[in-house]
Amino acid sequence: MHDFLVAIIAFVVLLGVMVVVHEFGHFAVARLCGVRVESFSLGFGPRLFGIRHGGTDYKVCLLPFGGYVKMTAENPGGEQPAGDPGAFTAHPRWQRMLIGLGGPAANFVLAFVAMTFYFGWINEEPAFEFKSTTIEWVVPGSAAERAGLAPGDLIRHFDADDNPGWEKVYARMTLDPNQTVPVTVERAGKLLQMAMRMPDKLNGEDLAGMLPQDLPGPIGIQEALPGTPAAQAGLRRGDIIQSVDGHPFHAESTLLAYMQAGQGKPLTLAVVRNGVALPPTVAQPALLDGKWGLGFMAAPPPIRSSPLPLAEALIRSRKFCVDGSILILQMLKHIATRKVSATQLTGPVGIARMAGDAAQMNGWYAKFFLAGEISLNLGIVNLLPFPILDGWMILLLLIESALRRDISRVIKERSYQAGLVLILIFFAFIIFSDITKLPLFTHTVK
Numbered sequence: 001m002h003d004f005l006v007a008i009i010a011f012v013v014l015l016g017v018m019v020v021v022h023e024f025g026h027f028a029v030a031r032l033c034g035v036r037v038e039s040f041s042l043g044f045g046p047r048l049f050g051i052r053h054g055g056t057d058y059k060v061c062l063l064p065f066g067g068y069v070k071m072t073a074e075n076p077g078g079e080q081p082a083g084d085p086g087a088f089t090a091h092p093r094w095q096r097m098l099i100g101l102g103g104p105a106a107n108f109v110l111a112f113v114a115m116t117f118y119f120g121w122i123n124e125e126p127a128f129e130f131k132s133t134t135i136e137w138v139v140p141g142s143a144a145e146r147a148g149l150a151p152g153d154l155i156r157h158f159d160a161d162d163n164p165g166w167e168k169v170y171a172r173m174t175l176d177p178n179q180t181v182p183v184t185v186e187r188a189g190k191l192l193q194m195a196m197r198m199p200d201k202l203n204g205e206d207l208a209g210m211l212p213q214d215l216p217g218p219i220g221i222q223e224a225l226p227g228t229p230a231a232q233a234g235l236r237r238g239d240i241i242q243s244v245d246g247h248p249f250h251a252e253s254t255l256l257a258y259m260q261a262g263q264g265k266p267l268t269l270a271v272v273r274n275g276v277a278l279p280p281t282v283a284q285p286a287l288l289d290g291k292w293g294l295g296f297m298a299a300p301p302p303i304r305s306s307p308l309p310l311a312e313a314l315i316r317s318r319k320f321c322v323d324g325s326i327l328i329l330q331m332l333k334h335i336a337t338r339k340v341s342a343t344q345l346t347g348p349v350g351i352a353r354m355a356g357d358a359a360q361m362n363g364w365y366a367k368f369f370l371a372g373e374i375s376l377n378l379g380i381v382n383l384l385p386f387p388i389l390d391g392w393m394i395l396l397l398l399i400e401s402a403l404r405r406d407i408s409r410v411i412k413e414r415s416y417q418a419g420l421v422l423i424l425i426f427f428a429f430i431i432f433s434d435i436t437k438l439p440l441f442t443h444t445v446k
Helices: 002-033 093-122 166-175 252-262 310-336 348-360 365-382 390-403 409-436
Strands: 037-053 056-071 124-126 134-138 154-158 180-187 190-197 210-213 219-224 240-244 267-273 281-283 286-288 291-293 296-298 303-305
Touching (some): 002 037, 002 056, 093 365, 154 166, 210 252, 240 252
Antiparallel strands (some): 154 180, 180 190
16 A cells, blocks of 8 residues: 555656646747747646736646646637737747647756756766676576576677667567567677567566676665564574575565566575574565565665766766657657557556656666656657647648648647547557556566
8 A cells, every 4th residue: 555655646746747847848938929828737627726927827726647738729629819919829830839849848858957967966876886787597488598598697789789788678678579689698708699589568677587687795684574484584684695595696676586486485595694694594485465575675775876077967868868769769660560569658557656666766866767768758759740749739830831821620620639539548548558567467477
């Protein structure tokens, strides 16, 4: 219940910030162009409270999922006042296009500014740096095992990337479902060429059976919850798990995946307490919230803040925005060409889960990274030429500019109605897809 509440609160806050920034982009350009803005709303439905200033109603509404800016005469199906200089339609098409671009542009600016702030004032790094793309463990029967990958392998080439980081590997996997990609690993000083068949879809951060070693040290215990297998095995705060059944795991996620594959098989733990190795400890996993586990909280990895000079922070932020935008466009292209299933897209339920996870993670990186990614997504998606999105309005204005006359009001109205129906259907599909990815429906790591 606690995780659910955190996810909901984090989602509402994150979505609220994104929407306010997006709508402020439209609002600011509209006001600069002299268009009358009747209302600036955070949320939909009945008005809860707000203030009226300068002819604009700044309000908060009952349903906090979204928001809008209402300009005079912007709705093609509404009343179009004649001779009103403040009406949206009374302004040149190039100004109306700028207003349409204002929202997405504000989201790009937000992502860039947020990541510049992160890199320039925070920039968390592991206290003990470990950047190698080394495989810590391979799930039996997984795509990774079928390809011949083994624990300890160092990935030197994956698909089109040389010496990729784990984020690159994951990004490539999302773009190549049901495709066979070349993989080169270094094992015992030798390079081995392999071919790996990508799964049709990824569940969460599942890497088709590859568990990454992204931490240098063993698993530390922050707390053994009372009455759980960890407490029954005698584990205490401050203990260090050096190995599990002889495997030197470094992350709790790897241990969890190992337990799912073992389906409750007893574990032999090599534990160090206060610098002294204890006799081998046997622990019996139990089903906790539908998954095999021991019931302890892992100690978060130590991190340190290493802010970058402003010039370097700007470069890193630009790279984040460019790489993120390219990946989003590649994903949309692969969906359009049916190389990737639309089920790979994440909707409100999935975003809420990610927001909740990021809110509870140690440090600031996950929070800024998620906010930046969602802001880029919002900016790019709104530029798509699809009815009711900003890109559709811009496209119609470009067509009108080429024709040198207005498109029929009836055609505009029908296109927006059809677009609304399609968006609602697509929205329902994405929510259903999100729900099927919840832990309730995905008990095992594959």
